[in-house]
Amino acid sequence: xxxxxKVNPAGEMALQAIEQLILFAERQRMIEPADLxxxxxxxxxQFGFSEPHFGDVDQTxxxxxxxxLDILIDYGFEIGLIPxxxxxxRDLLDAKIMGLLMARPSEVNAEFRRLTAEKGISAAxxxxxxxxxxxxxxRMDRISKNVYxxxxxxxxxxxxxxxxxxxxxxPKEIAMARLLPPPVYPxxxxxxxxxxxxxxxNHPPRQNLRIIPLALNNEKWFFQYSPxxxxxxHCIVFxxxxxxxxxxxxxxxxxxxxxxxxxxxFIGSNADLPIVGGSxxxxxxxxxxxxxxxIQKAPKESTFTHESYPGVSISIVKWPMSVLRxxxxxxxxxxxxxxxxxxxxxxxxxxxxxVLAFSETEGELVPHNTVTPIVRRAEDSGYEMDLVxxxxxxxxxxxxxxxxxxxxxHHIKKENIGLIEVMGLAILPGRLKEELDRIAGILAGDSxxxxxxxxxxxxxxxxxxxxxxxxxxxFGMSMNHEEAxxxxxxxxxxxxxxxLEHAGVYKRTPEGQEAFxxxxxxxxxx
Numbered sequence: 195x196x197x198x199x200k201v202n203p204a205g206e207m208a209l210q211a212i213e214q215l216i217l218f219a220e221r222q223r224m225i226e227p228a229d230l231x232x233x234x235x236x237x238x239x240q241f242g243f244s245e246p247h248f249g250d251v252d253q254t255x256x257x258x259x260x261x262x263l264d265i266l267i268d269y270g271f272e273i274g275l276i277p278x279x280x281x282x283x284r285d286l287l288d289a290k291i292m293g294l295l296m297a298r299p300s301e302v303n304a305e306f307r308r309l310t311a312e313k314g315i316s317a318a319x320x321x322x323x324x325x326x327x328x329x330x331x332x333r334m335d336r337i338s339k340n341v342y343x344x345x346x347x348x349x350x351x352x353x354x355x356x357x358x359x360x361x362x363x364x365p366k367e368i369a370m371a372r373l374l375p376p377p378v379y380p381x382x383x384x385x386x387x388x389x390x391x392x393x394x395x396n397h398p399p400r401q402n403l404r405i406i407p408l409a410l411n412n413e414k415w416f417f418q419y420s421p422x423x424x425x426x427x428h429c430i431v432f433x434x435x436x437x438x439x440x441x442x443x444x445x446x447x448x449x450x451x452x453x454x455x456x457x458x459x460f461i462g463s464n465a466d467l468p469i470v471g472g473s474x475x476x477x478x479x480x481x482x483x484x485x486x487x488x489i490q491k492a493p494k495e496s497t498f499t500h501e502s503y504p505g506v507s508i509s510i511v512k513w514p515m516s517v518l519r520x521x522x523x524x525x526x527x528x529x530x531x532x533x534x535x536x537x538x539x540x541x542x543x544x545x546x547x548x549v550l551a552f553s554e555t556e557g558e559l560v561p562h563n564t565v566t567p568i569v570r571r572a573e574d575s576g577y578e579m580d581l582v583x584x585x586x587x588x589x590x591x592x593x594x595x596x597x598x599x600x601x602x603x604h605h606i607k608k609e610n611i612g613l614i615e616v617m618g619l620a621i622l623p624g625r626l627k628e629e630l631d632r633i634a635g636i637l638a639g640d641s642x643x644x645x646x647x648x649x650x651x652x653x654x655x656x657x658x659x660x661x662x663x664x665x666x667x668x669f670g671m672s673m674n675h676e677e678a679x680x681x682x683x684x685x686x687x688x689x690x691x692x693x694l695e696h697a698g699v700y701k702r703t704p705e706g707q708e709a710f711x712x713x714x715x716x717x718x719x720x
């Protein structure tokens with residue numbers, strides 16, 4: 195190392211950060227003692243150093259790698275490793291650094307298999323989840339900033355979150371991404387080729403991603419964790435190949451096969467039609483994890499049996515959306531029953547209930563009915579399958595979707611209601627954090643913001659204007675700040691519960707529930 199670098203304070207801080215990061219990686223068993231010199235040298239090379247820090251190293255036990263990483267990324271920007279000091283470019287360097295401290299995919303897979311064989315699948319997922327956090331693939335520093343509260347509802351507690359874990363792109367980065375050609379490699383963010391990929395402005399880096407191979411229905415699939423973990427141990431199971439989502443009997447079989455191998459996890463699939471499906475329909479995948487969702491706690495209202503499927507109970511669940519819960523000790527019989535209901539629903543129409551299975555466009559029938567399936571193991575080690583009935587029709591009154599958040603709710607949420615929200619966990623956009631804080635400020639007496647909002651269609655709160663006026667009329671402007679925040683959260687929670695009711699095919703009215711029973715009776719259930 196030349197003398198100039200030796201006396202550079204930023205360089206000296208970076209050298210110490212390298213030592214702290216190596217110490218963290220060793221303590222977390224990301225690397226072994228035999229890897230220390232190698233790991234140090236690859237990091238020295240990355241930042242243009244020829245010698246390490248020879249002084250004392252801060253032995254503070256770190257909860258995560260972010261503190262030394264931030265020092266190294268700051269230094270990386272200073273020496274030109276990234277062109278801008280934005281979240282996007284910082285993340286590109288962050289993943290590259292941590293990727294240098296990780297075992298190869300084959301070694302991670304071997305360790306997963308060893309733990310499964312010796313200590314069981316739960317121990318294997320515990321270790322793999324920990325690795326995903328320690329490697330900074332899962333950014334717990336960001337996830338910890340998410341806003342969370344429980345919302346009382348007629349259906350039990352609903353989980354509410356405002357998601358702040360996805361970094362926002364700057365206008366310049368958005369403009370740059372639009373100029374780039376459509377991605378060819380990897381084809382999407384779920385493809386197996388993401389492992390080790392360096393990323394770009396319009397695609398996240400994945401040098402610190404590791405995936406575990408699985409066999410479902412004798413097909414090749416993979417298991418990984420979501421970098422955004424909307425709930426505990428939020429995992430993604432995705433097809434080996436870039437094939438589109440399509441719900442079939444095989445889908446239900448794969449879900450049942452997964453919980454047989456991973457009995458401590460639930461798993462579910464987004465619906466496979468636009469409007470009621472997930473955000474990625476081009477790559478077949480499921481989502482699972484170790485979390486008890488509100489839908490799982492929802493009581494059964496009516497229970498039926500079917501003579502063709504002995505040992506299977508079929509129940510209507512008290513939930514804002516239309517849910518049939520199937521329970522059985524025999525997964526094979528459960529599969530047959532679940533598939534028969536799914537196939538029946540795809541072709542079922544009830545115009546009186548506004549349920550139409552098909553419409554005609556240019557002489558072709560367009561399907562509208564599908565399901566959001568969820569599978570878990572029951573407390574008695576049996577199997578449960580929730581089939582949430584979905585329909586993606588639109589109308590002149592509801593052009594975004596009849597069974598979709600209606601326009602009066604779009605100031606809170608206008609995106610599709612996917613699997614996670616179907617189960618009772620709201621994932622609200624990050625913009626709401628600041629917007630709701632400002633609205634709470636109005637209820638706590640901020641008349642200047644209210645005056646600015648009135649009549650200004652360009653105001654940051656403009657989309658909430660009519661709602662804010664309603665809140666002021668109902669609650670006044672003399673609350674203390676804490677009381678105002680809780681009031682706003684409660685009002686948002688009520689709105690989200692109504693959004694789920696909008697997405698329900700059979701409404702929670704006597705007429706709607708009567709129509710729901712008509713469908714169940716049409717299956718031959720008693």
